[in-house]
Amino acid sequence: MSWSNDDKSTYNSFMDKYKNLFILFVLLFLLLSLKLFYLQVIQGTFYRNVANHQRLNTTHERAYRGIVYDTNGKILVGNESNYVALFYPFEQQYLPSEGTVEQLNQILNRDIKPFIDKGWRYGRVVKIADSLTLDEVFKIQEKKLFLPGIMVVKEPKRQYFDSIENAHVTGYVGEVSADELETLETDGYKAGDYIGRGGIEQSYDKYLRGIDGGLDLEVNAKGQHQKAFSHRAPIIGNSVYLTIDTELQKVAYEALKNTTTSKGAAVVIDVRTGAVKALVSCPSYDTNKVFTNEYRKYLKDKKLPLFNRAIQALYPPGSIFKIITFIAAMEYLKLNPNHIEECTGKFELGDRVYACSSKAGHGKINLITAMTFSCNVYFYKLGLDLGIRVLGKYAKLFYLGEPTGIDIPAEKKGFVPTPEWKKAKMKMIWLKGDTVIFSIGQGALWVTPLQMAATMTAVANKGVYYKPYLVEKIIDVENNNTVYSHLPETKEKIIIADNVWEQLNTALINVVEEGTAKRTKFSTMKVAAKTGTAQNPHGEDHAWVVAYAPADNPQIALAVIVENGGSGGIISVPVAREILKKYFNIQEDDGNTVNQKVHKER
């Protein structure tokens, strides 16, 4: 077969090129087929997901978070409803059109200017208007046709009661950040979800957050809804019952606020279980106002209202550490409590002079009296006899330098210094002087108010140290069953001879009866307490008091600190008195105690 008018060779040269052309076409169509195979077979599942993602618009119906109750069944944290207008992005739009915004502004009589923030990703809804009234909600529903992509959704809003007093216990909630999402996505958190920030809200977040409901809608490219799939009702989060007594909390906060500096913390623990009855840090902040401009004020406030002093602030224990020195001396040195030492008001060691709380000196006193009036000199001598190793061992025996394990986040563990630490950190050897001040709770010894309250529970229980906790039980309201119930948990028992506990109890009662904590003496109930005035190189001394009551059959232990308050006996003891009065419902007039002479201790 060849062309009729040409010779064979020209036809053949045409056919050579024709073959090349054929090969070119084969290759090009093969290329198309390979790309098709890649798109549909290899990447098919990926693209199927993308296609479903852009056609299915899940309207989330946010679940209410669980309700938080106090020990008396009073609601601390609840919910209220908030209607918001959302915009669902579609096609090539990620913000509503100007016409839509204008319509919306007309209906709502507001001046909304929608914008998207940096973290916005395709497919994410944009909040257009917040806190809509029911009236406005209906108006938007009526004009729905003219507002493409706009949808009104009921969103729960967290509501806190006695919010300032309880702020450090409850914490608050905030939107999950983009960074957090990367790690939390596997736990079911999604963009726009709320998560607890601090306090119970954070540590019990997985119980408190409910299960979001929702409605899957199929939308077309213009954002119009085509059909709806099944609706899932949201499920409220579990109810959390706290050990906290709001009334006690309020009294403690009020008392702290009325002190000279209004800075401090108070912790009250039930010695029989470790249940925290009150945990207050002053000043505090309003959890209902965290997402308003108020928050900036909190951040700038020099008194640090956002700082939870009860569990995060580290103070030297000062004279309240004498409790541990007392125990160590009796237990380790087998010291007779009637052993007499003379206090001349000062203690000389080498070329340094260490002062006592009383300039004139306490004279010849035994251990009990030294404790009652908080004589430093007596304890300096005990400290030197014990040595830093033994003192440090006893400090650690009472779990200082380690967290109590309370069930709210960010607890500080404090610090117990050792000679090795001093050598590594400051390149200096441990001196006897360091031991001297250590024996009265100064130096690099750091504790939190919570640790001191917990230590007092151990003292009150004669060595049984309950782990402090805030959540008594958690109830799944949907199925009405108890999800979690707290069982009292103890740390390893502190083994000390019984007579030591008894002598210490006597000494601590004496502190209240005639010593430095006279201001919290009650005629109806015996209280055991120890005051402390912790020296603070940066300013005024911190005023401490720790106590348990009733002294013969302890129910609660407490620790109070007033930052820069000065003398513990004068400043902190009245706060403790208010707490005890409230807890034990004592109607005693304060007059007779206030005028009594208070011994200055150091």
Place this chain on the structure above:
Amino acid sequence: MFKNISIFSRIIKNIDWIFWISLIFLTSIGFVAIYSASLNYDNPMKFITTQFAAFIIGLIGIIFLASFNYQYYKHFNSFIYALSCLLLISVLIFGTTVRATKGWFNFGFFSFQPVEVTKIMLILVLSAFLDNHWKDIKKLSILCKALCITGGHIFLIMLQPDFSSTLSYFPVTLILLYVTGAKLRHLLSIILYGSLAMGIPLFVTFFKLQPELLRSHKILNFFVNATTDFQSAVLILGSIIILVFLVKWFLNKLRIPVGFVYPIIFLSIIIAGAFSSVVVEKSLKDYQRKRLIVFLKPEVDSRGAGYNIIQSKIAIGSGKILGKGFFKGTQTQLGFLPEQRTDFIFSVVGEEGGYLLSQLTILFYFFFVWRALVIAQHARDRYGSLVATGIATMFAFYGIINIGMVMGLMPATGLPLLLLSYGGSSMFSSMIAIGILLSIHLRRFNQY
């Protein structure tokens, strides 16, 4: 011998089954896809009816043109070229404007796009010219004349302006020149010139869409700036000149003789290409340039020029192996897919028919092109071979450019998928082309 066999069985025997099955398969798939694509948005019957009417009219056209001896076209060559130019000029005067392109005659009850016919007329004219001058095709003057025939059409079409319709002219012209026997280096020079003129403005547009990339890559930034900054342009051209002569010097060292003419021709092509790119840049609107290049990385303009490609890839990919079923494609039915009746018809097939059906579509499209090439091979004269090759090339490149585009392999041009895409004019012109092919096929034996 022939007397013993009836005419009917002779026709049956001579029918190219693969060709016809491919044709029917492709048009049927097209009908279903058009129906599916208009199901939720318009009156689907309206589009199907129009398409079907064009198909039937086209079939009548096939019968008419197949029975007409194609060899006569050669004698009316000048007339056909004049008529085609007249059509293109009159559409510039009397045409209606659709989407900023003045390319349509509107007759009220139907409208017609003359470029769809002139592209076939050009194949006839160019083939006739090359058939007459095939002995001199290696001469530059004949080559230039051939290019001018195509150039005239392209010029008139660009006045509309309808950039995408000119696209098929380039491969058709180049391949017809190639099979006639034009020198390879002439053709390569044309390709180099063309790719420079088109490529430079497109790549500049592409990189300008990615300011961060430019900020981090200083050299790239320098090259992009060179298109507007005279000094750097001179610097780059200067270094290219030096480089070319260095290569020449080096080749001479290796005792490979290279005359002075070649580097100079090479450089003049580069410079001409660079200058023409300025004209191309001016004649293409910003959005057009973006659309043409964004396929390399649609994400850089995902809500603008890249949107169509992204959605089309999602549609095709999400079809997976078996597809979502006809009329059940979410991308198609919910309107995510753009231009789904016309340019993106293949995405509908891909989504609803899956890999199996879309691979089959590509396969049949290839069969169709292959049979057209076989017709070229069997033609009784050079003219017939050239016309058939031109038509086969046209079909092949429409398919490759369109399917490549919907899969993000090629620039987003507005080229339809012949035989499948909705459009009366393109369906009608495809049928005309098929009619001419059959005319060549039926007259393949000298006996007839």
